[in-house]
Amino acid sequence: MTVRIQIADFDLASEHQALRQLGGKTGAIVSFTGLVRDYFEDQTILAMTLEHYPGMTEKVLEDIEQQARARWDLLEVAIIHRVGYLDANEQIVLVLVSSGHRQDAFLACQFIMDFLKTQAPFWKKEHTSLGGHWVTAKQSDQEQVEQW
Amino acid sequence: MKIKYFAALRDKLGLDEEEFELSGDIHNVAALKNHLQQRKSPWNEALAEHQLVLVAVNHVQGDGQTKINNQDEVAFFPPVTGG
Numbered sequence: 001m002t003v004r005i006q007i008a009d010f011d012l013a014s015e016h017q018a019l020r021q022l023g024g025k026t027g028a029i030v031s032f033t034g035l036v037r038d039y040f041e042d043q044t045i046l047a048m049t050l051e052h053y054p055g056m057t058e059k060v061l062e063d064i065e066q067q068a069r070a071r072w073d074l075l076e077v078a079i080i081h082r083v084g085y086l087d088a089n090e091q092i093v094l095v096l097v098s099s100g101h102r103q104d105a106f107l108a109c110q111f112i113m114d115f116l117k118t119q120a121p122f123w124k125k126e127h128t129s130l131g132g133h134w135v136t137a138k139q140s141d142q143e144q145v146e147q148w
Numbered sequence: 149m150k151i152k153y154f155a156a157l158r159d160k161l162g163l164d165e166e167e168f169e170l171s172g173d174i175h176n177v178a179a180l181k182n183h184l185q186q187r188k189s190p191w192n193e194a195l196a197e198h199q200l201v202l203v204a205v206n207h208v209q210g211d212g213q214t215k216i217n218n219q220d221e222v223a224f225f226p227p228v229t230g231g
Binding site: 034050051052053055056059081092093113116117118119120121122123124125134135136137 | 209
């Protein structure tokens, strides 16, 4: 289990390699990378500030991972989420899941992201030329997580 | 107890955390919230029901019925937007 909250950027290839090296029986590794979008409606997003609730964030992510493990047959899981000031197009979050089988890896990865987006205590503030605005939680994310 | 405020809520209130002594008649989150709303503006508007303020007690999401005591850490925050 790897759950990291960090300011520094992550490197997909090294994280992927580290996961590969952890174990036998791996048949599939699925990865998801979330990036800072460079647009919001008709405005250009220049950057984003991300904050979180230290102490609670790690607990929630570990709990989400445990829920995924209870539902699917997983080997390794890595969740890395950045915080701080991020420029447009930078990486925000990485989820890596390995399994003996691709179905479990695909579904667990989506599950983890859907729950992260609706439960993990992070908050984003987008910066445009008009100033900063807090991102509001989307109804569609809530509907998505209820599908599970 | 410690009360923490995050994100847009913190900006509205101008406060990120405070030490708070629970009085005898505050036993749950709803009672605490009501008490905080008695402070002058912007507390009343910022913590109003329609603002969808969420709460965690000792790092676990709760609701109005969640019981609290002076050893707890309570956090109020807007709906989350990570990922």
